[in-house]
Amino acid sequence: MIKTKNGRLCYGTHPDFDRGASLIRLLLAGIFLFGWTSASTDAAEINIGYLRRIDPKSTLSRIQTPADNDGIAGARLAIDDNNTTGRFLNQQFSLEDVRLAGGANAVAATIALVERGVSLVIADLPADELLKAADAGSPRSLLFFNVGASDDRLREEDCRANVIHTAPTRSMLADALAQYLVWKQWRRWLLVVGSHAEDKLYGDALRRSAKRFGARIVQDKVFEDTGGARRTDSGVVQIQRQLPVFTQGAPAYDVLVAADESEVFASYLPYRTWDPRPVAGSAGLVPTSWDGSHDQWGAVQLQDRFMKQFSRRMTALDMQAWTAGRMIGDSASRTRSTDPKAMLDFLKGPDFALAAFKGQRLTLRDWNLQLRQPVLLSDGRMIVSVSPQEGFLHQVSELDTLGIDRPESQCKLK
C-alpha cells in the first residue's frame, strides 16, 4: 500500500490479484515445466569442473577472510544465468566442485574430471599446480579458465594454448593503480614490499608501472615477515608503535604503495605512517576486478542476484569465476556447440564481446588468452575510480594500456 502525495492510498497489489496471480504463476510454471521436460530430453549438456585449493588463508582483517564458497559462488551464479539462456537454446550447464586440500593432486583430479565427461575446467589454483593440470589436460582437449592466479608468467613465458585467464595479472592491477596515482599527481611513491615470493612479484609489477607512467619511487623498502600470529590479545598496542617508526625518515613522498599479498603488514599501514600520507596497493586504495560496492553500469542487478542467492557480497574471485562461467555460456550459445575447441576459437575471434558490468565490452588478448578488462580502484567501502584513466591512449584498445602488451609479450601459443 502506497500513500500518494495527497495522502490518498494506492494499492501496489490489488487484493483480488493475489489469488489470481498465484493461479497464473502456477499455470505458467506448469507450461514452463512441460516445455522444459520435453526440451531437456535431447538438451546438449555442458559439464564444467571447478578445481580449487581450499587451504585456509589468513588475513589481517577479519572481514576479508574468504568465505568457504569464495569463487565457486560466482561460477554457480553464472551457471544459473547460462541455464536461463540455455532453456531457450536447449543447452544445459552443470558444475562439479572439486576441492583439493593438503597434498591432494591437481593432475589426478583433472584426469578424474575428464573421465567423468568434463571438457571445461574453471581453476582456482596456484601457478605451478595450474600448469601441471593444464598440461595433463592438454592431450585430452581440456580447456581451462584460470580465475585465481594473477602471475604474469602464466600469460608470458609459461603461457598455455589451453588456458584462458579471467583473473587480471599483477601488472594489470599495478598499471591500473599507477595510472590513477599519476593522474592525481601523486608521483612520488614510498614503496614497501613484503618478503614473500608473491609480494616481490607484485613489487616488481609496481616498479614497472612507476617507470611506465612516470612515477618516482623515492624509497624502496622491504617489510620482513618475522613470523608470529596474525591476531593476539594485546592487539594493536605494538603495531601502533612499530609502524610509525618503520616509515620514519623516508624522503618526501606523496603516497605509500604497499605490495603485501601475504597479508603480513599492509592493512596495518593506513593511519599509522610517520607522515600523514595515503596508502595504496595491498591496502588503502586497492586495484581489483570487483568489489561489493560497485554499482555502475547495471552492476546492481548482478550484486542483487548474488546477495539473494548467497547472502554475502560478491568478491573479486567470485567475479572472475562468474566471468569464466559466462564466457563458457556465451561461447556455447553463439557457436551452438559443446566442443571446447570451437568455443576457444570463438572466444579468441573478433565476434566475442562479454558484458560484465564494467561499462565496456571485455575481449580476449589473442596472443596470450588474457581477458581485457577495466580495473576498479576500491577503498574498501566505495569505488574511487575505474582504470584505464582518461588520456592513456592506445592504438588498439585503451584496455591494453593495462598489463603487458602484445609487442612486449614473451608468450608463444602453440
Place this chain on the structure above:
Amino acid sequence: MTPKTSIGRSLRRRRSRFAGTRNCLLGMSVFVLIGAQASAFTAYVSNEKSNTVSVIDTDKFTVAKTIKVGQRPRGIELTKDGKFILVAVGDDDTIQVIDVRTHEIVATLPSGPDPELFTQDHTGKILYVANENDNTVTIIDLERRVPLGEVQVGVEPEGMGLSPDGKILVATSETTNMAHFIDTEMRQIVANVLVDARPRFAEFKRDASEVWVSSEIGGTVSVIDPVKHEVKKKITFDIPGLRKEAIQAVGISITRDGKTGFVALGPANRIAVINATTHEVQKYLLVGQRVWHMAFTPDEKYLLTTNGVSNDVSIIDVANLRIIKTIQVGELPWGIAISQQ
C-alpha cells in the same frame, strides 16, 4: 476507502473533488495556452540522478517546469489519451502516474521490482514492463491498475518493443543476449533470437516489416525479420578516432515512413543516422555525452536526445540533420516522451 475500491475509481473521485481548485485551474490554463500554438508540444525528460522530470516546451525549447518524482526515474511514456505521464522509478520498485495538467503524482502502478523500460498496447489499456531483477515481463491493466500476469524471459530483461498490431511484444534480455518474441494474447514466448551482447532497446518499423534491436556492449543493431525470426542484417558503426569499446548502441527511433532510423551511440556521444531501407549509416551527429534515448515531435520535424553525462537534451532538425539547440535539464537525463497534442 475500503481495500476493494479500485484505484481508477478513487482517482476519478479525487479529481472531481479537486476540480475548481486554484492548482488545477492554473494547470489547465497552461495546458490551454500550449494547446493554442499549433506547433508546440511538450517533452518530458526523466533525470535519473536528480529524481525529477523536466518539462520542455518544444516551441521555445526551454524547460518550463521540473517535477519531483521517485527514486531513479528512467523509462517514461505518455498514456495514449495524453492525460498522464508514466515514469518508471526503479529504486522505488514502481511506475508513477503523473497528471499532465497538474504535474502531480496521482497514482502508482504495481510494476514489479526495479522497472526500467515499458510499453503500452495500441489501445492504451495494457502496459508491459521489464523487471530486471527477476527475469520477468509484467503485464498491467492500465485502467484498473492491477497486474494481469507475467512472462518469464531471459536474464535482466530491458528493451520492450510492441508490434504495430499489438500482437507481438519483443523483450530483450541483457545477460541472455536475446530478443524474446512474446505472443501477447497467449502471453507466451514464441521465438528467441540471439543478438549481440547486452541488448537494450527494441523498435518496430510502423509497417511491421522489421524490428531493430540495439546491443550496447556489442555496439551493433540487429535488424530482425519478425516473421522468420531471423537477423537479416547487422548494422555496425565505425567512427574514425573512436575505439570500438566507446561505441555502444542504445536508443532507437525510426521515422513513420520507415525510411530513416536514428541510433543513439552512448559514450560515442553521437547519433547514427541510418538509411532504413539499405541499412547503411549515412551520417553521425555529434550530440552531448553518453546519449541514451530519443523522441520525435509528433510532426517529426525535431528529434530530441537525452545526453546522460552532459546533463542536457540536444534538438535535431530532422530534415536538415543538424543540431539546432542544446537544453540543460536535470542530472543524468535518461528517458524522453513527447505529448501528441
